[in-house]
Amino acid sequence: MAIKILYYGAILFFAVMIFLLLKNPYKIEEYRADGTKIPNIELFDIKSYQIDNGGLRAILFAKNLSRYDGFDVLLDIDAMHKGDTGLIDILRSKRGIQKDGILTFSKDTHYERTDGLKLTGDEIKYDVKNKILSSDIPFVFTQKNSTTEGNSFVYQMKEGKISALSIHSTIIMEKR
Secondary structure: HHHHHHHHHHHHHHHHHHHHHHOOOOOOOOOOOOEEOOOEEEEEEEEEEEEEEEEEEEEEEEEEEEEEEEEEEEEEEEEEEEOOOEEEEEEEEEEEEEEEOOOEEEEEEEEEOOOOOEEEEEEEEEEEEEEEEEEEEOOEEEOOEEEEEEEEEEEEEEEEEEEEEOEEEEEOOOOO
């Protein structure tokens, strides 16, 4: 009788353990008094460096990082990236959201490259996997003496190609 009780108790214990292993963890979502969600992780004065066999590839500074389920929010971003061609990309923005491999920079966003290319807008999206900058709202694109204003754009960073809609350009040719 005691062996049967021990046997059934062991089977019940293993069944409960398998159930707990397969069950998704229960998470409590907490909210502040003003109704905003409390992040799972919050970091301040972020400094992130990306280093590979070619040396320092990227540096990211941010005042604040809040990690929620499925997305991250960064505040006061200052980032530098050295590309394969030797050009250095610099991006500054007041706010950035990283979700599903897309970084969305908003509120006073400035992108600059060391060859003189500059891009300014209130919202710029960067697809990390495909290396594409894009925006669906007005922007200003400057290169050397030329300025282009438009309503939306797609900039393929690998190929160096930009496509834009509803643009107004001022192009000043250099005298040779």
